[in-house]
Amino acid sequence: MKFETKAIHGLKYIDKRYSSWNNNISMASAYKTKEFGTEQEFEYGRVSNPTRRELEKLMAVLENGKHGYAFSSGMAAITSVFTRFKAGDHIVLGTDIYGGTYRIITDIFAKFNLKYTFTDTTNLDKVKDAIKPETVAIFIETPSNPLLDITDIRGIVKIAKEHGLLTIVDNTFLTPYLQRPLELGADIVVHSATKFLSGHHDVIAGIVVVNDDSLSEEIWFAQKAIGAILSPFDSWLLMRSLKTLKIRVDTAQNNTFKLLEFFRNHPSVEKVYSPIENNNKGKEIHKNQASGIGAVFSFVLKQENKVKSFFDNLKLVTLAPSLGGAETLVTHPSTVTHAEMPESEKNARGITNTMIRVAVGLENIDDLIEDFKNALEK
Numbered sequence: 001m002k003f004e005t006k007a008i009h010g011l012k013y014i015d016k017r018y019s020s021w022n023n024n025i026s027m028a029s030a031y032k033t034k035e036f037g038t039e040q041e042f043e044y045g046r047v048s049n050p051t052r053r054e055l056e057k058l059m060a061v062l063e064n065g066k067h068g069y070a071f072s073s074g075m076a077a078i079t080s081v082f083t084r085f086k087a088g089d090h091i092v093l094g095t096d097i098y099g100g101t102y103r104i105i106t107d108i109f110a111k112f113n114l115k116y117t118f119t120d121t122t123n124l125d126k127v128k129d130a131i132k133p134e135t136v137a138i139f140i141e142t143p144s145n146p147l148l149d150i151t152d153i154r155g156i157v158k159i160a161k162e163h164g165l166l167t168i169v170d171n172t173f174l175t176p177y178l179q180r181p182l183e184l185g186a187d188i189v190v191h192s193a194t195k196f197l198s199g200h201h202d203v204i205a206g207i208v209v210v211n212d213d214s215l216s217e218e219i220w221f222a223q224k225a226i227g228a229i230l231s232p233f234d235s236w237l238l239m240r241s242l243k244t245l246k247i248r249v250d251t252a253q254n255n256t257f258k259l260l261e262f263f264r265n266h267p268s269v270e271k272v273y274s275p276i277e278n279n280n281k282g283k284e285i286h287k288n289q290a291s292g293i294g295a296v297f298s299f300v301l302k303q304e305n306k307v308k309s310f311f312d313n314l315k316l317v318t319l320a321p322s323l324g325g326a327e328t329l330v331t332h333p334s335t336v337t338h339a340e341m342p343e344s345e346k347n348a349r350g351i352t353n354t355m356i357r358v359a360v361g362l363e364n365i366d367d368l369i370e371d372f373k374n375a376l377e378k
């Protein structure tokens with residue numbers, strides 16, 4: 001089955017009681033013990049829930065993995081994965097990773113003596129240099145945010161395997177429709193399902209998918225021990241969303257291609273960042289590991305004094321810090337998503353006050369262009 005067919009038929013779910021082929025929402029927190037002294041699949045809702053289980057199986061199918069787990073947020077998923085490490089272990093992470101991931105590593109896991117090095121993972125030599133005897137994993141995000149830098153997943157996997165490390169990939173930006181890290185050799189895929197997977201800006205959720213059985217046991221243990229699980233209703237909403245993932249991403253991506261064209265050619269715009277710009281040194285690598293560019297890009301205005309008027313004059317597009325939903329959103333990375341990064345570091349990387357990130361939605365492209373044009377020219 002092709003991706004979109006799997007998203008719709010991948011589970012072959014038929015409800016036993018009513019023959020409905022749509023998942024039921026099972027709200028029960030506890031299940032009747034059928035026979036004293038024996039184990040059963042569903043006993044207590046934190047540990048396992050039928051609706052969540054269906055979603056977890058579907059996500060495993062879509063990532064082409066064996067085991068899926070659903071959490072109450074992307075951060076809950078990532079946190080639960082990190083709890084498999086112990087004090088003294090060392091992790092190499094990309095410099096451009098999601099701010100929340102940076103924060104749990106530096107402000108929370110650091111207190112438990114988990115060691116870390118942030119490095120430019122687009123440069124494999126720098127990744128090799130960052131590895132120490134205590135290193136246990138490499139954590140990457142590709143394309144990165146907001147620069148859309150590309151990390152070579154196969155290259156990272158090769159280095160990780162040589163050193164006996166796990167490769168963890170945050171696949172939020174592309175979804176399994178456009179990029180499947182497990183097929184490229186990664187060990188753990190994490191998602192903020194809040195973004196494209198849910199797709200309507202109305203669910204906060206996280207996903208983990210793995211292949212290895214013993215790794216799966218560890219994630220399952222963390223999920224039940226920590227309890228940051230996805231609710232039955234949100235699990236159901238996500239399964240509903242996944243049926244349209246392909247058409248949503250296709251539409252948002254087509255809009256993105258047209259918006260890139262528009263911004264590249266606009267006289268007020270200095271520069272555009274996307275996985276297919278000629279200025280992106282990972283352009284070819286990206287083509288070899290993903291089947292699309294997704295629907296997030298950034299652009300830089302020539303004049304800083306135009307930034308506020310740009311945001312103020314948008315009528316359709318909303319200033320808000322998320323991505324992957326039906327509505328097109330813009331954000332200001334230097335003061336929002338990357339507010340905690342030191343000024344010197346931001347400037348060195350090009351995350352300037354004139355940079356704007358666009359998370360493209362599903363509106364008609366003519367309406368989007370008209371709104372952007374108006375805001376740029378006012």
Ligand SMILES: *Cc1c(COP(=O)(O)O)cnc(C)c1O
Pocket residue numbers: 073074075076098100141170172173191192193194195204205206
């Ligand atoms: C949003 C996001 C997260 C965090 O997910 P939440 O669902 O907000 O907890 C992690 N990684 C990436 C790339 C994200 O965009």
